[in-house]
Each structure stands twice: as structure tokens, then as C-alpha cells.
Amino acid sequence: MAMADTFVLFGATGDLAKRMLFPSLYFLHAEGFLDDDVRILAAARSPRSNEEFRAEVASWCCERADGAKQDVVDAFVARIHYLAIDVTTPEGYDELAAKIRENGKGKEVVFYLSTSPSIFGAVCQGLKSHGLSEPPHRIVVEKPIGYDLESNIRINDTVAEAFSEERTFRIDHYLGKETVQNLIALRFGNRIFEPLWNSQTVESVQISIAETLGAEGRGGYYDEYGAMRDMMQNHLLQLLCLVAMEPPSSLNAEAIRNEKVKVLRSLGPITAENVEARTVRGQYKEGFDPDGGKAASYRDDVENPKSETETYVAVAADVRNWRWAGVPFYLETGKRMAERKTHVVIAFKPVPHSIFGDDASPNELHIVLQPEERITLQIMNKRPGISAEGMPLQELPLNLSLSEATNGQRRRIAYEQLILDALTNNPSLFVQRDEQEAAWKWIDAIAKAWAERGMEPKPYRSGSNGPSAKHVLTERNGHSWYE
Ligand SMILES: NC(=O)C1=CN([C@@H]2O[C@H](COP(=O)(O)OP(=O)(O)OC[C@H]3O[C@@H](n4cnc5c(N)ncnc54)[C@H](OP(=O)(O)O)[C@@H]3O)[C@@H](O)[C@H]2O)C=CC1
Ligand SMILES: O=C1O[C@H](COP(=O)(O)O)[C@@H](O)[C@H](O)[C@H]1O
Numbered sequence: 001m002a003m004a005d006t007f008v009l010f011g012a013t014g015d016l017a018k019r020m021l022f023p024s025l026y027f028l029h030a031e032g033f034l035d036d037d038v039r040i041l042a043a044a045r046s047p048r049s050n051e052e053f054r055a056e057v058a059s060w061c062c063e064r065a066d067g068a069k070q071d072v073v074d075a076f077v078a079r080i081h082y083l084a085i086d087v088t089t090p091e092g093y094d095e096l097a098a099k100i101r102e103n104g105k106g107k108e109v110v111f112y113l114s115t116s117p118s119i120f121g122a123v124c125q126g127l128k129s130h131g132l133s134e135p136p137h138r139i140v141v142e143k144p145i146g147y148d149l150e151s152n153i154r155i156n157d158t159v160a161e162a163f164s165e166e167r168t169f170r171i172d173h174y175l176g177k178e179t180v181q182n183l184i185a186l187r188f189g190n191r192i193f194e195p196l197w198n199s200q201t202v203e204s205v206q207i208s209i210a211e212t213l214g215a216e217g218r219g220g221y222y223d224e225y226g227a228m229r230d231m232m233q234n235h236l237l238q239l240l241c242l243v244a245m246e247p248p249s250s251l252n253a254e255a256i257r258n259e260k261v262k263v264l265r266s267l268g269p270i271t272a273e274n275v276e277a278r279t280v281r282g283q284y285k286e287g288f289d290p291d292g293g294k295a296a297s298y299r300d301d302v303e304n305p306k307s308e309t310e311t312y313v314a315v316a317a318d319v320r321n322w323r324w325a326g327v328p329f330y331l332e333t334g335k336r337m338a339e340r341k342t343h344v345v346i347a348f349k350p351v352p353h354s355i356f357g358d359d360a361s362p363n364e365l366h367i368v369l370q371p372e373e374r375i376t377l378q379i380m381n382k383r384p385g386i387s388a389e390g391m392p393l394q395e396l397p398l399n400l401s402l403s404e405a406t407n408g409q410r411r412r413i414a415y416e417q418l419i420l421d422a423l424t425n426n427p428s429l430f431v432q433r434d435e436q437e438a439a440w441k442w443i444d445a446i447a448k449a450w451a452e453r454g455m456e457p458k459p460y461r462s463g464s465n466g467p468s469a470k471h472v473l474t475e476r477n478g479h480s481w482y483e
Contacts, residue, residue, distance in 0.1 A: 003035045004108040004136075004423045006100055010087060010123060011114035012042030012053075015217070016142065020173075021114060022057050023064035024415040029076040030065070033420055040080045041099055043087065053082035064413075087115070088122045090129070097130040110422045112140040117155050120145075124162035133162035140169040140422045140430075143234055144225060148447070149440040156433050169422050170431040174235040176414030179369040179402065181429070183242045183344070184256075186367070186375065193365075194247070196348070198323045203362065204479050206330045206345040207239050210337035212290045214462070215311060219302035226309040228281075231333040233443045237264065238431070240329060243344060244319050253428040257435060264438035268318040275449035280458065280470045282312030284336040287462030295336055295462035310457040311335045314470045315446070316477075328477055332470065336462040338483075342370040345482045356380075359393040366482070373402035373411075 007025070011017055028034050042053060054077040061076065062068045083099060085092030100106035111127060113120055120141060127133045141159060146152030159168055174180050187193055196202070209231060215222040222230060241260035248255040270278050289295040299307050312334030319329060346365040354360045364378040376397045383392040403411075421429055449455075458467040465483050474480050 001424050002108075003038060004110045004138075004425075005035070005037050006039050006041060006106050006109040007419075007423065008041045008043065008096070008100070008109060008111045009114060010043050010112065011142075012082070013044040013046045013048075014114055016114050017042075018060050019064075020413055020415045021112070021419070022060050024413045024419050026057075026061040026065060026068075026073070026076050027410075027413065027416055028420055029079070030068070030072050034079075034423075037105075038079060038423070039105065041083060041096070042080055043083045043085055043092075043096065045084060045086050047084050048082050050080075050082050054078075054080055087119055087126060090126065093126040093130045093132075096126075097132060100132065107136075109137045110140060111137065112142075112419075112422070114142050117141075117145055120155055121158040124159050128162040135164075135167065136425070137163075138167040138169060138422065138425065139163045140171060140418075142171050144229060145170060145436060146440065147225065147229065148444050149437060152436055152440045156436070165433060166427065168433075169418075169427055170433075170436065171418060172234050172238050172431050173414040173418065174238055175429040175431070176416070176418040177369060178412060179367070179373045180239065180242065181417075182373075182375075182402070183239075183367065184251075187242075188247055197346075199325050199327045201348055202324075202327050203347045203349045204328045204330065204474075204477070205243060206347070206482055207236060207243065207332075207343075208481075209236060209239075209333040209342045210340060210465075211333075211335050212337060212340045212463075214284065214289075214295060214301050214336045215298060216301045219304075222311075223302045223304055223307055223309050227311055227313040227333050227335070228443060228447065232313055232315065232331065233439050234431075236331050236333055237439045237442075239344060240317070240319075240331065241435075243346075244324055244329070246323070251428060253426070253430070256428060257432045261432070261434045261438055262321075263319060264435060264442065266319050266321045266324075267438075267442050268320050269442070270315070270317075270446045270449060272449045272452040275446065275453055275455065277476065278316045278473070279446060279450070279455075280312070280314040280467060280473055281310040281450065281455055282314075282334060282460045282467035282470075283307070283309065283457035284311050284334075284462045285459045287336070287464065289336070290339055290463050297462070298336075308456055312337075312457070312460060312466045312470075314466070314473055316473050328474075328479070330474055330479070330481065332466065332481070334460075334466045338463055338465050340371050341368070343368045343482070347479070347482075356391060356393050361395050364482075375400040375402070 058073050058077050145155050241263045244263045245259040248259045283298050285297045298311050314332035317329040344367040348363040350362045366376040368374040376399050380393045381396045383394045458469050460467040
């Protein structure tokens with residue numbers, strides 16, 4: 001497996017780099033996944049000496065890696081070279097290009113843009129003008145790529161002027177999560193589920209990403225984007241794709257991504273006519289923080305007393321194709337919810353004729369992605385013991401705990417796999433342009449319908465399960481949310 005020899009991280013002093021990217025690179029190094037000659041060039045404007053920056057990175061990594069050994073950390077930070085450059089000015093690229101090409105290195109470079117998308121264009125132009133965008137060099141871009149379809153196309157066009165589509169790796173960190181990839185394994189590595197995976201047998205699907213965190217820290221960005229653009233457009237729709245897509249012909253990136261885009265293009269449009277029946281917007285008010293203490297309102301968190309940004313969104317979506325016709329997909333995500341939980345619930349239809357009266361509840365498959373990783377199939381059993389009245393049943397879970405299955409191994413940061421894939425040129429877990437455009441098209445229509453209907457976010461208490469209006473969405477079809 002060939003590996004790029006240089007990893008250039010733009011935005012090296014930022015929040016994402018500190019919390020996720022450097023710790024991920026550290027774990028890849030510590031566990032022997034990085035070739036010895038891989039260098040990390042860290043770029044940002046803040047003045048730092050190389051030594052100062054290495055010391056900072058060492059502290060970020062030690063914070064994340066319990067019991068990290070000093071010699072391993074030292075060997076890791078020795079790979080790093082800090083460059084204080086402003087990527088919006090041409091001068092910075094002379095220094096960067098010289099560093100990349102130092103000692104005959106820089107034969108294969110991965111550029112990782114962990115900066116605001118507003119400077120993606122400047123970086124791509126700068127790299128191109130210095131001959132740094134030719135194959136086999138490639139670029140990784142962070143979300144959000146745009147605010148709507150139009151800006152998404154504009155940013156992607158700018159990147160495409162320097163890097164071709166097959167050398168553009170768009171990150172959705174959910175695709176790097178172990179259990180998200182496990183959805184592919186579960187569906188296509190087991191014969192038993194696939195025959196049941198359709199509207200004949202499935203009653204409804206729920207996909208929820210609930211967070212206990214508020215918008216604090218990233219308020220400026222979040223207040224502009226809201227839950228729909230921050231979470232639904234990418235992570236939730238990616239999960240929906242993995243649940244709903246047809247079996248790809250191989251694990252090849254193109255094969256998987258082509259199936260995902262078909263799902264996105266099959267989503268039933270949400271317009272001003274059906275938006276009130278199919279979507280709920282919410283915004284958290286004061287309440288409690290499940291991680292401890294009182295929680296301020298969203299408006300206080302972002303210091304915008306008039307904010308109408310949604311911190312919760314629920315959508316009853318439908319995938320209009322042969323496999324899923326008539327099956328509602330309930331999608332929800334929210335901040336400051338009662339607990340941190342990401343799960344997918346496949347609710348099956350009841351048995352066609354129950355010989356047990358009302359005792360036979362329909363089966364459910366719960367795929368829990370966060371905080372623990374677990375797959376549970378709820379199945380009906382005979383209640384143990386004797387009975388004077390027929391055969392009473394009980395529902396019991398068939399449990400697969402992935403933390404037990406992995407012998408309590410460290411839980412990986414999603415970015416570890418994605419960075420390794422970028423270094424080894426494997427685009428399977430990245431998002432292609434068509435997918436993003438199809439997703440934005442659907443999201444834009446909802447945002448437009450909200451505006452047309454003047455739909456304001458409904459308040460919900462911090463630490464609750466979201467606005468009560470969300471129940472109308474499911475109850476209309478005789479369903480309820482699995483909390
Ligand atoms: N933080 C998170 O949890 C997540 C972030 N993301 C995305 O990742 C990207 C980065 O986010 P985050 O780390 O939070 O952002 P930050 O604002 O914390 O960091 C931005 C980085 O960009 C650098 N930068 C800004 N302007 C320039 C410039 N002109 N030249 C060189 N460097 C520059 C900053 O360095 P300096 O000020 O030193 O120049 C800093 O290192 C964004 O696109 C964000 O949406 C995605 C998911 C989660
Ligand atoms: O991309 C984002 O994801 C995080 C949630 O990620 P998770 O891995 O902790 O589930 C979210 O908090 C953030 O607002 C969003 O930008």
C-alpha cells in the first residue's frame with residue numbers, strides 16, 4: 001500500500017486540528033500505520049516556532065491518549081514542521097512549496113483544508129500556481145462546503161480548477177465511524193437481513209442524532225447554519241443513504257457512491273405544500289445540561305437575542321423507489337437533548353396474522369452508534385413458566401455489543417480511518433460532488449418552504465427530547481419516536 005510522503009494541514013492551530021486531527025495522526029503514528037518518511041507540514045497564521053508548536057501538539061495528544069509514552073510522542077512530533085503563513089497571500093506559497101520539495105521530498109502530497117471554506121479558493125489557486133495541484137497530489141476538504149446548492153457548486157468549481165474530482169476528498173466524519181461502516185457490513189455481509197430490507201417487511205425507519213452539547217464555542221458559525229445545514233445535510237443524509245441504498249456491486253468507491261446518490265435523488269420533495277406536515281424546527285431554551293448543572297438558552301449561548309436558527313430539526317422523509325415506497329424515514333437531530341445518542345431503528349411490520357392476540361409486538365432492529373456501539377434485535381419469546389391462558393409472549397433483545405466484541409479496544413477517532421484513506425488514496429469513505437449537490441437541492445427546498453410558510457423554531461427545554469410538536473410527525477402515521 002503506497003502512502004503519500006507529505007501531509008499538509010491548513011488550519012493547524014484550529015479547534016478541529018487540536019481536538020481531532022493531531023490526535024488522530026498521533027494514534028496512526030503510535031500504532032504503526034504511518035510510513036517512517038511521512039512528514040506533517042502544519043500551516044496557520046499564528047506566529048509559533050517549530051519547537052513551540054510541537055510542544056502544543058504533544059500536549060493535545062497526551063490529553064487524548066491516556067498513558068501516551070513520551071518517546072512515542074516525541075517521535076511523532078518530530079514529523080511536524082510548523083509554517084506561519086497567510087494562505088490568502090502569494091508569499092506564503094513560496095515558503096510552503098520550498099518546504100514541500102526540501103531534500104527531494106513532496107512526491108505525493110495530501111493537502112488537508114481544515115479552515116473556513118471562504119479560503120478554499122485562495123488555497124487551491126495558491127497551490128496550482130506553484131505546481132502543487134498536479135497528480136498524484138490530492139486535497140481533503142472539511143465541511144461545510146457551502147451554505148446552499150449555489151455556494152456548494154461555486155466552492156466545488158473553485159476546488160475543481162486545481163484538483164480533479166477523483167483527487168478531491170470531501171470529509172463527512174460520520175463515514176469514518178466504526179459503526180457507520182458496520183452498517184455496510186451488517187447489510188451486505190449477512191444474508192439474513194437483505195430479504196427483509198424493504199417496504200414488504202419494514203414499517204418505518206428512524207435515524208436520530210441527539211447531542212447534549214449546545215452551540216457554545218462555535219456560535220458564529222452555528223447561528224448562520226443551524227441544525228438543518230450543520231447536521232441534516234451531511235451526517236443524517238449519509239446515514240440515510242447507507243440504510244436505504246441498493247447493494248453496491250463492490251466495495252469500490254465509485255460503486256458505493258453511485259448507489260448513495262440514487263437514494264438522495266429519490267427523496268420525495270418537501271415544499272411549501274407539505275413542509276408543515278413533514279418537518280419540525282426547534283430551538284433550545286434554558287434548562288439543564290445532562291452533563292451537569294443549568295444550561296443557558298441558545299440565544300444566550302450565541303449572544304443573539306433574536307436568533308431564529310433551529311437547533312433541532314425533524315423530517316419525515318420518503319424514498320421514492322421500488323424498495324422503499326410507502327416507508328417513512330423519520331430523521332431528527334438536535335443540540336442540548338436529554339442524552340447523547342445516535343441510533344438507527346428499523347421497525348418491522350407486525351406478523352400478518354397473530355395467533356397470540358395483542359401479545360406479539362413487531363420486531364425492531366436498533367443500531368446504536370453513539371455513545372456505545374450496539375446492535376439489538378428485539379424478538380418475541382414465550383414468557384417462561386406455565387400459564388392458564390394461552391401462550392403469553394415477552395419481548396427480548398438479541399444483543400451484539402461491539403465494545404465486548406472488540407475486547408474493550410480503544411474507541412477510534414473517526415478521522416483516523418479517513419486520514420489513513422487520504423494518505424493511501426482510498427476515496428471509498430468520502431463524499432462525491434453529485435451526492436452533495438443532490439443533498440443540498442433537497443435541503444434548499446425545505447429551507448425555502450420554511451421561509452415561505454414563516455415557520456419559526458418551536459421552543460424546547462434544554463435537556464429534553466426536543467419540541468413536543470415532533471410527535472405529530474410520527475403519530476400522523478400511527479408511529480412514535482424511539483427515544
Ligand atoms: N471544530 C469542529 O468541531 C468542526 C469543524 N469543522 C470544520 O473544520 C474547519 C475548521 O474548523 P475549526 O478548526 O473549528 O476552525 P477554527 O476557526 O478553530 O480554525 C481555523 C484555522 O484556520 C486558520 N486560518 C484562518 N485563516 C487563515 C489564513 N488566512 N491563512 C492561514 N491559516 C488561516 C486558523 O489559524 P490562525 O488563526 O492561526 O491563522 C486556524 O488554524 C471548518 O470548515 C469547520 O466548519 C467540521 C466539523 C467539526
Ligand atoms: O459536524 C458536526 O458534528 C458534530 C457532532 O459530531 P459527533 O461525532 O460528536 O457526533 C456536531 O457537534 C457539530 O455541530 C457538527 O458541525
